[in-house]
Amino acid sequence: MIVLVGFMGAGKSTIGRLLAAKLGLPFVDTDPVIEQRAGRTIKEIFATDGEPAFRALEHEVIAGLLHGPEIVLALGGGAPEHPGTRQDLKQAQVVYLHVSYEGAVGRIGADADRPLLAQPGLLARYQRRLAIYTAVATLVVRTDGRDPDSIAQDILASLTVG
Numbered sequence: 001m002i003v004l005v006g007f008m009g010a011g012k013s014t015i016g017r018l019l020a021a022k023l024g025l026p027f028v029d030t031d032p033v034i035e036q037r038a039g040r041t042i043k044e045i046f047a048t049d050g051e052p053a054f055r056a057l058e059h060e061v062i063a064g065l066l067h068g069p070e071i072v073l074a075l076g077g078g079a080p081e082h083p084g085t086r087q088d089l090k091q092a093q094v095v096y097l098h099v100s101y102e103g104a105v106g107r108i109g110a111d112a113d114r115p116l117l118a119q120p121g122l123l124a125r126y127q128r129r130l131a132i133y134t135a136v137a138t139l140v141v142r143t144d145g146r147d148p149d150s151i152a153q154d155i156l157a158s159l160t161v162g
């Protein structure tokens with residue numbers, strides 16, 4: 001199982017799709033799976049149930065996917081904050097797509113679909129997560145100023161496939 005983690009705007013979906021195509025594996029992004037399961041958007045789940053409820057649902061969805069067939073899986077930026085998810089990730093190859101805070105903010109802009117951008121404390125959240133991403137990662141790849149295809153090539157060269 002190949003899992004991509006990193007902050008919002010790191011390029012998890014773009015690079016995950018490229019990687020999956022190169023490996024001939026399906027690509028799955030957890031965010032839309034959570035939305036399908038809940039029948040609501042992530043923004044609505046945050047607004048009505050709050051972040052802890054979102055994290056619990058996110059954890060369940062990820063655990064299910066990690067126990068299923070081989071895929072390339074992109075996690076939402078906050079997913080590794082859940083201790084249960086960190087535990088489940090121990091059986092996967094986990095690629096941390098590192099993006100600087102400035103790089104992330106530049107890429108995500110003012111995306112109205114990402115509820116955390118409307119909350120204060122984004123920088124503190126970014127800083128807190130750096131250690132978490134590093135702890136779960138089996139491979140760290142820097143993404144600032146690089147094109148997605150060469151990042152995907154680098155990852156491919158470092159993966160244990162099979």
Ligand code: S3P
Binds near residue numbers: 012076114
């Ligand atoms: C979140 C990141 C989002 C999404 C939700 C919360 C986070 O996913 O899961 O808005 O806590 O960083 P992306 O990283 O794909 O934007």
